[in-house]
Amino acid sequence: MDITVSNIDGVVADLSGVSAKSLRAAVFAMNRAIVSGQVDMAREIARDTGLKVGDVKKQLPTTQATYGTPRAAFGAPLDRIPLLYFKAKQSKSGVTYNAGSGRIRMPHAFIATMKSSHRGVFERSADRFMRRQKPTWKKKRQAIQEKWGPSLGHVFAKYRPKAIARTEEAFDKLFDHEFARLTEKTGSTGG
Numbered sequence: 001m002d003i004t005v006s007n008i009d010g011v012v013a014d015l016s017g018v019s020a021k022s023l024r025a026a027v028f029a030m031n032r033a034i035v036s037g038q039v040d041m042a043r044e045i046a047r048d049t050g051l052k053v054g055d056v057k058k059q060l061p062t063t064q065a066t067y068g069t070p071r072a073a074f075g076a077p078l079d080r081i082p083l084l085y086f087k088a089k090q091s092k093s094g095v096t097y098n099a100g101s102g103r104i105r106m107p108h109a110f111i112a113t114m115k116s117s118h119r120g121v122f123e124r125s126a127d128r129f130m131r132r133q134k135p136t137w138k139k140k141r142q143a144i145q146e147k148w149g150p151s152l153g154h155v156f157a158k159y160r161p162k163a164i165a166r167t168e169e170a171f172d173k174l175f176d177h178e179f180a181r182l183t184e185k186t187g188s189t190g191g
Contacts, residue, residue, distance in 0.1 A: 023070060025182055029174035030065045034072040037167030038062055041074070044159040045152060050098035055085055059152050076156035080148035083121040084111065095121050097149075109147060121147045 042057040049056070059081070065072040086097040088111060095109040109123040128143040156163075 021182055022179065023067060025175055025179040027065045027067060027070055028178050029171050030070070030072045032174050033167050033171035034062050034064070034074050036170040037163050038074040040166045041076075041156065041159060041163045044162065045076075045155050048100055048155055048158070049081075049150065049152075050087065050100035051081070051085055056152065060156075076152040078151050078153035080151045083147040083149050084119060086149050088121050097121070106147070123147055 038057065038060050042053050042060055045051070045056045045060075046053040060074050060076050062074040063072060083095075083097055086099065088095050088097040090111045091105075094105055094107040095111060096103045096105045098104075106121070106123065109121050111119070112122055113119045122144050124142040125145050126142065128145070129140045130143050
């Protein structure tokens with residue numbers, strides 16, 4: 001098994017040239033190891049960013065291995081996370097959110113739900129103005145922008161070596177167990 005980093009946002013496990021029994025054990029072990037690595041990575045990222053582990057785990061998609069494609073992977077997108085997920089709370093003096101190391105206050109921000117039912121943390125821009133201005137407005141209104149937190153992909157990159165080590169360790173343990181089980185099962189039935 002080879003666990004590599006395909007690009008900045010993923011950990012990939014790949015098998016090639018193994019026997020059928022080994023392949024069966026490896027696919028089982030690889031799928032379980034990838035999930036184990038994903039959970040460990042979600043905990044590390046959640047600890048670093050202050051997000052909930054469940055929210056982070058949803059953002060770390062996995063690809064399961066099959067017998068035809070003995071390759072499993074998990075990774076993190078480079079998209080930034082809406083600031084609302086960082087336990088943002090509206091107060092009289094703006095919005096506060098958890099930054100992992102403590103709460104940060106944004107004095108001019110507000111939490112709102114758009115007509116599309118999208119909810120987020122927003123703030124008026126200092127340098128951008130709304131495109132459509134009503135004739136009754138005496139001066140131009142500033143545009144409203146949604147506020148974003150860090151990219152999970154960049155936080156993922158910090159903990160990637162730890163994720164690779166944990167996934168390899170889990171794979172080795174699971175493969176040994178599953179291969180022994182398959183060997184014992186086929187040995188006792190005679191074929």
